[in-house]
Amino acid sequence: MTYEELLTEIALSDDRFIVMTAENRALVRNIPSKLGSRFIDTGITEQTMIGAAAGLALRGRIPVVHALASFLSMRAFEFIRTDAGIPNLPVKLSSFIPGFLSDGNGPTHQALEDIALMRGIPNMTVFAPADEDDLVKMLPQIWSHPNPAYVRINTRKTNYIHTPFELGKAEIISTGHDITLLTYGLLFEQALLAVDILKKEGLSVGLVNLRSLKPIDERTILDVTRNSRLTVTLEDHFLTGGLYSIVAEVLLKHSLTANILPFALNERWFKPALLPNVLEHEGFTGKQIAERILGYKTFHRQPETTMQQFAE
Amino acid sequence: MQTATMPVTRLEVTALKVREHIIKMSTNGGCFVGASLSAADLIVYLYSEFLNIHKHNLDDPNRDYLFLSKGHDVPALYGTFAELGLLDPDRLKNHLSLDDNIYWHPNTNIPGIEFHSGSLGHLPSVAIGVAIDIKIKGGTNKVVCIMGDGELNEGTCWEAALVANAYKLDNLIFVIDRNQFQANMATEDLIPLEPLHDKFTAFGAAVKRINGHDFEALHEAFSAYPFQPGKLNVVIADTIRGKGLPSIERRADRWFCNFNTAEVDDLLKELHGEHLTQLISETLMVR
Numbered sequence: 001m002t003y004e005e006l007l008t009e010i011a012l013s014d015d016r017f018i019v020m021t022a023e024n025r026a027l028v029r030n031i032p033s034k035l036g037s038r039f040i041d042t043g044i045t046e047q048t049m050i051g052a053a054a055g056l057a058l059r060g061r062i063p064v065v066h067a068l069a070s071f072l073s074m075r076a077f078e079f080i081r082t083d084a085g086i087p088n089l090p091v092k093l094s095s096f097i098p099g100f101l102s103d104g105n106g107p108t109h110q111a112l113e114d115i116a117l118m119r120g121i122p123n124m125t126v127f128a129p130a131d132e133d134d135l136v137k138m139l140p141q142i143w144s145h146p147n148p149a150y151v152r153i154n155t156r157k158t159n160y161i162h163t164p165f166e167l168g169k170a171e172i173i174s175t176g177h178d179i180t181l182l183t184y185g186l187l188f189e190q191a192l193l194a195v196d197i198l199k200k201e202g203l204s205v206g207l208v209n210l211r212s213l214k215p216i217d218e219r220t221i222l223d224v225t226r227n228s229r230l231t232v233t234l235e236d237h238f239l240t241g242g243l244y245s246i247v248a249e250v251l252l253k254h255s256l257t258a259n260i261l262p263f264a265l266n267e268r269w270f271k272p273a274l275l276p277n278v279l280e281h282e283g284f285t286g287k288q289i290a291e292r293i294l295g296y297k298t299f300h301r302q303p304e305t306t307m308q309q310f311a312e
Numbered sequence: 313m314q315t316a317t318m319p320v321t322r323l324e325v326t327a328l329k330v331r332e333h334i335i336k337m338s339t340n341g342g343c344f345v346g347a348s349l350s351a352a353d354l355i356v357y358l359y360s361e362f363l364n365i366h367k368h369n370l371d372d373p374n375r376d377y378l379f380l381s382k383g384h385d386v387p388a389l390y391g392t393f394a395e396l397g398l399l400d401p402d403r404l405k406n407h408l409s410l411d412d413n414i415y416w417h418p419n420t421n422i423p424g425i426e427f428h429s430g431s432l433g434h435l436p437s438v439a440i441g442v443a444i445d446i447k448i449k450g451g452t453n454k455v456v457c458i459m460g461d462g463e464l465n466e467g468t469c470w471e472a473a474l475v476a477n478a479y480k481l482d483n484l485i486f487v488i489d490r491n492q493f494q495a496n497m498a499t500e501d502l503i504p505l506e507p508l509h510d511k512f513t514a515f516g517a518a519v520k521r522i523n524g525h526d527f528e529a530l531h532e533a534f535s536a537y538p539f540q541p542g543k544l545n546v547v548i549a550d551t552i553r554g555k556g557l558p559s560i561e562r563r564a565d566r567w568f569c570n571f572n573t574a575e576v577d578d579l580l581k582e583l584h585g586e587h588l589t590q591l592i593s594e595t596l597m598v599r
Contacts, residue, residue, distance in 0.1 A: 037448045043478070048437040048471040055441020058427070059373065063441075079468075082431050083438060087420065 069111030099236030116241020130188030180206035193286025333391030342570025381435030382460035433466025462494025477516030524549025
């Protein structure tokens with residue numbers, strides 16, 4: 001099932017749902033004709049769209065709003081914080097082309113601080129699905145939950161079949177006592193490839209999909225850092241405020257230390273290009289991740305992944 | 313002249329009491345006196361005569377809505393609530409106390425306040441969401457959003473006007489408290505707004521410009537609601553910052569005031585002096 005099919009099905013079965021966009025219909029092209037007056041496009045007005053979503057939520061609606069991740073999380077930030085966060089209204093933010101998914105767009109479109117910003121808002125929940133299967137598995141619970149929610153929309157199709165979603169729970173793909181990779185979103189695909197290479201090198205390797213970033217699964221983070229000699233955090237986000245920071249906070253809260261190797265963008269934007277080339281240039285392919293963890297070059301080839309392009 | 317349907321004297325008495333509340337709230341920490349006094353008559357009129365909002369229908373989705381986007385005038389709202397029975401007047405003594413929720417900006421812990429405000433340019437869009445939902449459901453309830461003229465510096469006010477026009481929100485009324493001042497200076501000396509009527513008209517609204525202290529003018533304007541089918545209604549209410557206290561009227565430095573007890577006593581005398589004279593003369597005129 002696609003994101004749009006799921007949204008259409010839920011919105012048609014529950015008239016509390018309102019689908020909104022600030023003139024970005026990429027995810028919802030077929031919805032206007034099906035929802036009629038419950039589809040609202042406010043034009044290129046991210047701030048006004050969020051305020052209007054809050055007004056709709058005041059009347060008992062559940063607005064699912066769509067905009068590009070960088071504009072939604074930053075241009076409309078204060079509206080999200082003030083109009084949805086303070087009154088704790090169920091405004092559901094579908095944030096499109098986050099992180100590396102904005103591949104060729106340039107720094108204006110690179111949402112690399114969105115998780116840091118959104119998780120800092122009281123009442124806000126934050127999610128980052130690994131692919132469309134993960135996305136479609138998590139959204140029904142997120143949309144039926146009473147809090148506002150920020151979802152890093154990722155509609156990439158992969159062959160991976162995820163386990164059922166549970167709010168606040170990580171998806172444990174495998175456990176390993178040498179190395180465990182903690183990741184979310186688009187890079188889950190590369191993490192799978194990295195784990196494969198690391199296992200072929202004879203290591204015991206774990207992988208965790210931290211699909212629910214707030215609430216966060218503290219128990220799993222604690223288990224992983226206790227039971228693995230090295231924990232790797234892997235994210236297409238600035239080093240500050242994302243998963244690396246979350247893990248650090250959890251450890252400090254429990255007076256623990258661990259060996260952590262972070263993969264993130266440290267104080268810089270990434271070089272725009274087509275997605276496979278961005279990953280390669282920035283050192284985020286599965287092979288590059290595995291080799292940086294090992295500290296030496298392997299003879300493995302970077303396995304092929306299907307790269308569907310996103311141009312906005 | 314007083315008409316059969318407009319109890320002008322009663323409204324003036326209510327407004328006078330609301331101004332008393334505002335002045336009393338301006339001590340012991342202070343409040344935004346100038347902004348509250350300019351909006352007092354608007355708020356009193358809207359709750360007393362125009363809007364279907366009272367303490368028994370606050371949970372009714374078919375009631376009207378008033379969004380106070382210009383949050384600095386909340387003392388006028390607290391005072392009006394106290395006079396109209398939505399708020400125990402004794403609670404106004406709790407202004408800025410940790411024991412209550414009566415502070416410088418609106419908040420929904422006070423029943424009857426629709427939405428918190430304080431950050432400017434937010435509630436026009438929240439009001440749009442409510443107005444759209446009423447339209448979708450075929451409701452007839454009205455949505456009023458009071459904005460300050462200084463607030464119109466915020467681009468989202470104009471975004472909201474564009475969106476209201478696109479969605480033909482004739483159930484929505486933007487009321488501009490046009491007191492000619494923003495925080496520190498006259499609007500026309502900082503970011504000029506005129507010709508304001510033309511600006512809103514150009515954005516697709518049906519606009520009325522009136523004296524915001526004249527209850528009959530307010531009644532005449534709001535009685536014409538909706539001003540034009542399919543158009544956002546805008547009322548530009550020309551008001552006086554500090555209205556009712558000639559010693560502080562139209563003064564840029566009377567945005568926020570923290571008066572001492574003696575000053576409050578003097579201001580109450582000043583208020584009553586002017587209003588008693590005015591009320592007596594108007595009452596005589598009616599007779």
